Amino acid sequence: DIQMTQSPSSLSASVGDRVTITCRASQGISHYLAWFQQKPGKAPKSLIYLASNLQTGVPSRFSGSGSGTDFTLTISSLQPEDSATYYCQQYHSHPRTFGGGTKVEI
Amino acid sequence: EVQLLESGGGLVQPGGSLRLSCAASGFTFSNYAMSWVRQAPGKGLECVSLIDGPGDNTYYADSVKGRFTISRDNSKNTLYLQMNSLRAEDTAVYYCAKDRPPVAFDYWGQGTLITVSS
Numbered sequence: 001d002i003q004m005t006q007s008p009s010s011l012s013a014s015v016g017d018r019v020t021i022t023c024r025a026s027q028g029i030s031h032y033l034a035w036f037q038q039k040p041g042k043a044p045k046s047l048i049y050l051a052s053n054l055q056t057g058v059p060s061r062f063s064g065s066g067s068g069t070d071f072t073l074t075i076s077s078l079q080p081e082d083s084a085t086y087y088c089q090q091y092h093s094h095p096r097t098f099g100g101g102t103k104v105e106i
Numbered sequence: 107e108v109q110l111l112e113s114g115g116g117l118v119q120p121g122g123s124l125r126l127s128c129a130a131s132g133f134t135f136s137n138y139a140m141s142w143v144r145q146a147p148g149k150g151l152e153c154v155s156l157i158d159g160p161g162d163n164t165y166y167a168d169s170v171k172g173r174f175t176i177s178r179d180n181s182k183n184t185l186y187l188q189m190n191s192l193r194a195e196d197t198a199v200y201y202c203a204k205d206r207p208p209v210a211f212d213y214w215g216q217g218t219l220i221t222v223s224s
Contacts, residue, residue: 001168032208032210034209034210034211036151036211038151043201043214043215043216043217044143044151044201044211044214045214046209046210046211046212046213049208049209049210049212050208050209055209055212087150087151089151089153089210089211091210094156094165095153095156095165095166095167095168096141096153096156096210097153098150098151098152098153099150100150101150101151
């Protein structure tokens with residue numbers, strides 16, 4: 001199985017800050033990487049697919065980059081509503097695997 | 107509007123069985139792979155199983171292989187997860203998710219809680 005490692009596991013930042021979360025795959029996954037946002041008690045929400053494509057309706061302050069084994073999710077200007085846990089997921093091969101999550105606190 | 111509604115959760119004893127259902131609407135169900143993703147209390151996400159649109163191909167996480175069976179009834183727009191030999195570590199919220207290549211999981215249900223405890 002492909003292991004996905006996210007860092008950091010948590011971070012605290014201020015409104016307006018630029019925030020970067022990294023995700024590393026244990027083997028190459030090309031660009032088959034998705035990012036999800038999850039708020040407490042809610043289902044995950046799709047943010048980014050194919051490493052860098054913004055899902056419809058997602059604010060443009062979110063962006064993704066990377067390919068192969070190393071990926072990043074960037075929030076260019078952190079907003080209060082961005083407080084959540086973020087997960088990466090590879091869908092290059094089965095089983096689909098998620099990173100351990102990054103909790104973002106404002 | 108896409109809707110996914112899980113049901114069938116509850117309390118079950120270790121070694122017991124349970125069947126989850128996910129009723130889908132708002133899209134052509136048979137055209138899309140579907141998945142069950144679980145989240146143990148306070149933990150991360152785990153994709154436990156996935157089934158393709160026709161129901162011909164299934165995939166399982168090692169943690170549930172041989173105990174869980176995913177299936178679908180495309181005539182009823184419903185996804186299922188039969189869970190046998192349940193263990194305490196299966197306690198989690200179980201979500202169904204729609205898989206739309208190349209977007210991956212674009213829609214999720216609200217989840218249903220399974221508690222395995224004596």
